[in-house]
Amino acid sequence: MKRPSTLTAYAFLYLVFLYLPVLFLPLFSFNSGTIVAFPIKGWTLDWYRKLGEQDTLIQALWNSLGVGTVVAILSTALGLFAARAFVRYRFRGQRAAEGLVMLPLVIPGIIVASSMLVLFLFLGLKPSLLTVVLGHTFLALPFSVSILKSAFDDFDASLEEASYDLGVGVFETFRRVTLPVVSPGIVASMLVTFTVSFDEFVLAFFLSGNQPTLPVYIWSQIRFPAKLPNVLALGSILLLTSVLLLVLAEYFRRRSSTSEVR
């Protein structure tokens, strides 16, 4: 079928507008010159090679990986119980509760970040990776709740009843039926929340103190023009990793909603 050509052109421009800026990142990361501008002087992999030699970068990477992992576990665990309650039970204030859990998606990050900093200082918590973890968990919770809610939506409530009926108690039922059946949703949630934390800048900037996460480290390097190509290389790797993680998460999310035969 032949489509109207103007519509095709519009769709093409749309995608260019969305993704061209992002594509400059990997493109210039292979440029041998240090100035980020056309024409490209020559092709090199040097910037990628040099990444491994920078100790502060490696430290920041470890910080980010650590924070991301803890955030993924925390927010998914919290989201699991919230999602089950939202889908399974009808209770007073349910809509309000669901709305409040989703709120971090729309509150401006800078507001959350500054108020959290004030709160943590008030509580005597020095900015550190711990405060970043707490902030990121707050931010990642809506993602984990919405992914797990869709996993529980497709979960036939009589599966748990069947387990009780067969003489198995509440906790063992959770372990032997609930967890395995929603496990693809759990994996998807952990991947997404990890990515949310790994890529987050504003909160981490406010709350990380002298333990920078990777995005905070990158920001600090952008001020030095000589380091810029290096940052581009690092950014390209992060970009690729994030996309891969999200694709993987989407795969698991879909598996969770099709694994149930209705």
Next chain:
Amino acid sequence: MTDRNIIELRDVEKRYGTFVAAGGINLDLKEGEFFSLLGPSGCGKTTVLRMIAGFQEPTKGTVLIDGQDMEGVPANNRPTNMVFQSYAIFPHLNVGNNVAYGLRGKAPMAEIDQRVAEALEMVELGGLQDRGASELSGGQRQRVALARALIMRPKVLLLDEPLSALDKKLREQMQFEMRNLQQSLGITFVMVTHDQYEAMTMSDRIGVMFNGRLKQVDTPTTLYARPCDQQVASFIGEMNILPAQLLGETGDTLSIDAVAFGQMEIQRNPNVTTSSREMNIGIRPEQLEITAEEPEDYPSTVQGTVSNVAFYGENIHYHIQVAETEKPISVSVPNYFHTVDFKRGDAVWLGLQGASVIDLGTDTE
């Protein structure tokens, strides 16, 4: 079937706020009985089943299983097992592990394997232990659900609309299979269904429910021939209901004057009360004879016009409009010689024997 009560419901009620989902339920189920709770959707039959299973606690009354009061006993500690409407096959486990689920950790591995094999053999799925849950057909899922419940050797097996997800042919086949299984095991089956034919073909006794109330508990034949009121009469099979006047009674014989059919003698129905001269009678469509000329061997006859013909294959259903009633009278005739004798607009005679007329008493509602 023995005379021992395996389940006793004493004045059981389940209330949600002001809504009574089920109320005033008194019921004794015998050991080894196949009992069905029959009623339209929303009548409370599933609520009663779930109170026996332990998924819902009654707001009032007592549930006794094998003489034990079940108050505060959770589902996992009751000697009942359930086949769910959706079958609730664990999607992450294969057939063998689904069936073994309730025995895991409670019996030695070898014994479990042995019992799983036996249970699968019993539901004619022998050797399918390794089949994945998603590879099963509807009928196979139903059998796995049965095996998974029966392997626990329950005192009572509860079935929630077990056949509603199957197509018609398979459903009829499973009706016989489940009845045979129940007879050979001698376990009490309690089934919830909205399908009157399913209830009648499988059950020793049926409890008919409307609006949260248990209206009548009887054998299928008694329910069909001696319903307790018009509602039950019309729910179990089709029924022509006609007003009549009570003329006199001698013993169990009532002398009446019925609209359209005139005077006749009918049997008293002990399940209803006749509190005035005004009463109703019920006539099953298959109890009427339809002829072109006035039939001689029927004491009560009436003339009418065919207003509708429906060909069902094994039966032919006619609607006959008579002068004396507003609603046409339904008649069902077996298809004897592959002929449909009458067409719309034909003038016909209906013949009736007093013995096949059902006394519906004076409706109190």
